[in-house]
Amino acid sequence: MGFAVRVYEAFKDDEVKAKVLAEFIEKVEEVISNNQVATRQDIALTELKLVKEIEQTRKEIKEVELKLTREIEQVRGEIKEVELKLTREIKDIELKLTKEIEQVRADLTKEIEQVRAEMRVEIEKVRVEIHKVKSDILKWLSGFFITQTITIIGVIVGLFKVWR
Numbered sequence: 001m002g003f004a005v006r007v008y009e010a011f012k013d014d015e016v017k018a019k020v021l022a023e024f025i026e027k028v029e030e031v032i033s034n035n036q037v038a039t040r041q042d043i044a045l046t047e048l049k050l051v052k053e054i055e056q057t058r059k060e061i062k063e064v065e066l067k068l069t070r071e072i073e074q075v076r077g078e079i080k081e082v083e084l085k086l087t088r089e090i091k092d093i094e095l096k097l098t099k100e101i102e103q104v105r106a107d108l109t110k111e112i113e114q115v116r117a118e119m120r121v122e123i124e125k126v127r128v129e130i131h132k133v134k135s136d137i138l139k140w141l142s143g144f145f146i147t148q149t150i151t152i153i154g155v156i157v158g159l160f161k162v163w164r
Contacts, residue, residue, distance in 0.1 A: 005022070
């Protein structure tokens with residue numbers, strides 16, 4: 001039985017006072033039940049619960065940190081592997097390119113030497129042709145000079161015959 005009912009029973013002779021006192025006590029009980037003051041024991045229990053929750057949260061944070069650290073290290077390891085693989089691939093490509101460049105250089109050198117040899121042959125042919133043309137010109141000029149000389153001698157002889 002609540003205090004309000006007891007007060008009502010105690011003052012039921014004066015019903016108006018009994019109702020007022022019962023209502024007042026109900027309100028006071030309601031306020032007390034709504035605004036219960038925490039005891040030291042309640043505070044200590046709450047503090048213990050909070051400390052336990054904080055420790056649990058710290059533990060979870062450490063677990064997450066460890067997990068993330070492991071994942072980061074794993075990713076770093078994967079990055080290292082990729083770097084090594086790429087370095088090997090780059091070296092392989094450089095080696096292939098160097099071989100290809102050397103092959104192209106050798107082919108071009110061979111072609112250059114072949115062109116030089118062909119040019120030497122052509123130059124020699126041109127030289128022979130030039131010598132042939134020179135000798136033909138010399139023959140023609142010799143013939144021309146001889147013919148000219150004979151013609152001049154003929155003209156001179158003819159002039160002597162005319163003047164004589």
